[in-house]
Amino acid sequence: MSTEEPTAGMQTTEDPWDEHRVRRRDQDQEASGRLLLTTAIEECRTGRLVALTEISLPGHPGGVAAQEDTLVLPGHRGHRLGMLAKAANLQQLDAQAPQIYTFNAEENRPMLSINEALGYRAAGYEGAWEKLL
Numbered sequence: 001m002s003t004e005e006p007t008a009g010m011q012t013t014e015d016p017w018d019e020h021r022v023r024r025r026d027q028d029q030e031a032s033g034r035l036l037l038t039t040a041i042e043e044c045r046t047g048r049l050v051a052l053t054e055i056s057l058p059g060h061p062g063g064v065a066a067q068e069d070t071l072v073l074p075g076h077r078g079h080r081l082g083m084l085a086k087a088a089n090l091q092q093l094d095a096q097a098p099q100i101y102t103f104n105a106e107e108n109r110p111m112l113s114i115n116e117a118l119g120y121r122a123a124g125y126e127g128a129w130e131k132l133l
């Protein structure tokens, strides 16, 4: 995600993930009372995971869920995998979380198109400033 999502030209550094870090993050979420719902898409021919999306669920009924990262690997984009993964993950939500929010970069038209089609509506805007030292 750190190298793939649009940043409006702001500088970012690569944030590497491995199996150990993924497991530790899952454990931290569970310990905090939240639960991560994850949908991944596997390419049958290679067994490689090519798309992923996550929703963080509140630990109490009626809380607000958060749509977190969604990533489709370059080379697999534009085939509706992003939409498919997000829709499948949303179907796992139940009445435990009647509300869900997310954040998008204004220039990320593919992601905005998916979210608009899924029924998300803009609720607010935030800005970011960068000062190079």
Ligand SMILES: CC(C)(COP(=O)(O)OP(=O)(O)OC[C@H]1O[C@@H](n2cnc3c(N)ncnc32)[C@H](O)[C@@H]1OP(=O)(O)O)[C@@H](O)C(=O)NCCC(=O)NCCS
Pocket (backbone or CB within 6 Å): 001, 004, 005, 006, 069, 070, 071, 072, 073, 076, 077, 078, 079, 080, 081, 082, 083, 084, 103, 104, 105, 108, 109, 110, 111, 113, 114, 117
């Ligand atoms: C955003 C992302 C997940 C979309 O996945 P995807 O599988 O390519 O998307 P889809 O095929 O479902 O297409 C969704 C919409 O974007 C459009 N789209 C896809 N690729 C596009 C491109 N390169 N330029 C413009 N529009 C594009 C599609 O036409 C579709 O719009 P439509 O329904 O109006 O036709 C993928 O581009 C990605 O991983 N990007 C980098 C990570 C990122 O930005 N994640 C989101 C952070 S919030």
